[in-house]
Amino acid sequence: MQKGLKDSGIVMPNFGNVGGELAKEINEEPEVEVETEEERRD
Known part of the structure; x- marks a missing residue:
């Protein structure tokens, strides 16, 4: 979802x-809240 919005x-x-x-x-x-690795990449 995030990638689609970004694109x-x-x-x-x-x-x-x-x-x-x-x-x-x-x-x-x-x-x-601890930021996940995936959230950091986004």
Whole structure:
């Protein structure tokens, strides 16, 4: 899916920090996400 979007020139918004922002809203500690090797390549 990501490759198809990239090849077509479509840019999707970055939702990488959405969990942290939502956690702030409900006053909880955000979970730490570990980036996978595949995500790093993309």
